[in-house]
Amino acid sequence: MPGEFELIRRYFDCAGLNQHSPSVVLGIGDDCAILDLPAEQRLCFSMDSLVAGVHFPAAADPALIARRALAVNLSDLAAMGASPLCFTLGLTLPEASDEWLQAFSAGLAAEAAAHGVSLVGGDTTLGPLSITLQVQGLLPRGGALRRDGAREGELVIVSGTLGDAAAALDLLEQPAAALTPNRQQLLERYYRPQPRLELGQALLKIGAGCAIDISDGLLADLGHILERSCVGARIDLGALPLSAALRAECPERALERALNGGDDYELCFTLAEPLWQQHRESLCAWVACTPIGRIGRAPGLTDAQGAPLVASGYQHFRGE
């Protein structure tokens, strides 16, 4: 088995992961990494931890764990409108298995290459399996899609379809279910979330000021926007974008999954109606976007008829 330093050299300080952008002055191998930001850019960063037995089964495919961990972390950059630059990795492992590390490193390199980010540092230690990532990205000075940026009268819009990843989790609990194309598609949505980076950057460019990524469920995450922005919203439940696979696989629970299911990592954003009319075509070129409601002055979240909608999205520790 390799020691800690050899392990880093072999699996993480390698060609697939250490091809840096010019902004990275120093990467893996020193006490710190160093970035030199382009003029007029700000730094934007987010940390996510994924723990075996909580966020993924310990026996899951290491390549999928790596890809999902990085994609989920990049999704936070997407939700700010930032361009990804580099990331750090805190990896805690019960043992240094070459087979596991090989697959993990390859999955990480594939996801990193897909989004143009490099690995610049981190820490590798013994312990229960868990992965903590921090992505760093760039934002033009002055702009950002913030949770406190929603304004009265703006449309509430979501990218892609909702509830698919939650339906996939249902499927994983009944592993005997035959793997139909619909089910395959739902599982793919859970295992391979797509950070909506291009959409986020496009939103920022056209003047949008508010977004969040849907990790805990639409109602919970939209709720964060409403709370931070001191506004409310009405949602047209009939307008929610549901995939054909979701409708076919769980017709009775599709709406509930779309409202409260986490792990889709789609963006929920707000936009003044004229901006939406002007740019809908260019935005939808990245991923289909669907208006589902409107921001109002009165606090709270209701359906189109004014009935309150209550979030039941996942929170760690709640109800203990």
Place this chain on the structure above:
Amino acid sequence: MPGEFELIRRYFDCAGLNQHSPSVVLGIGDDCAILDLPAEQRLCFSMDSLVAGVHFPAAADPALIARRALAVNLSDLAAMGASPLCFTLGLTLPEASDEWLQAFSAGLAAEAAAHGVSLVGGDTTLGPLSITLQVQGLLPRGGALRRDGAREGELVIVSGTLGDAAAALDLLEQPAAALTPNRQQLLERYYRPQPRLELGQALLKIGAGCAIDISDGLLADLGHILERSCVGARIDLGALPLSAALRAECPERALERALNGGDDYELCFTLAEPLWQQHRESLCAWVACTPIGRIGRAPGLTDAQGAPLVASGYQHFRGE
């Protein structure tokens, strides 16, 4: 018990931790934190993970765990000559105990205040107890204390005294030992490492180019400098700075602890002799610094008589 969001609000988005420097545009509460760096400054960052049962006993005082985690992470900034700015916290907890969180948060706030850093984001999840921190700091453009910066003929110098923390670990394995002032002093060195931030910044200012912090043992960490700088070094074992407490408590193993004991978090740096002569007084005003050897062209690390010195510092995974 508080839910995840309430927990963050109560213990981490609080006055002791969220008083930001003007460079922090956005802290806790959005998808990302945002920094706006002063002109002519670079960003410098490092990630460290501490795992219960590996880096600290699960039952250890939460305030001490928090202080030590942040101090150890800040020590990486010190080793680059950087000024600390802010940090992110990935906290994985088996349960949300108010008592534990209260103590942890208070310890973290005390250490953060001592070094002028604020908490700007992170992730809190269920799982086996572990703490991952990433500190962000500032470096003037163009300068940094790097592991690859040692040059032939320079002095090898260390701050403070070596081996104390390793001796403390010996003491912790015999908890029946009476707590003499000497032992108290050694334990304090282990529990409360002092990041040598002022010394690192002073070194950078006077034109030094190379440092590392001693986390894995002098021989192992100096070895990283030699490897990265493609040089060797001779060390005068008689010159190693040993505390009176270390000499008194383990007279037979003092030298071994100083050479291979980790966890001291002193700086090991190299400096041209004229610079040392010129600035020794001002440097030692921060913390006593002791020349212990000299960089040479021939690779390898030897004592003054030329006998090879072999590192046995701790590495995760080695020997499995």
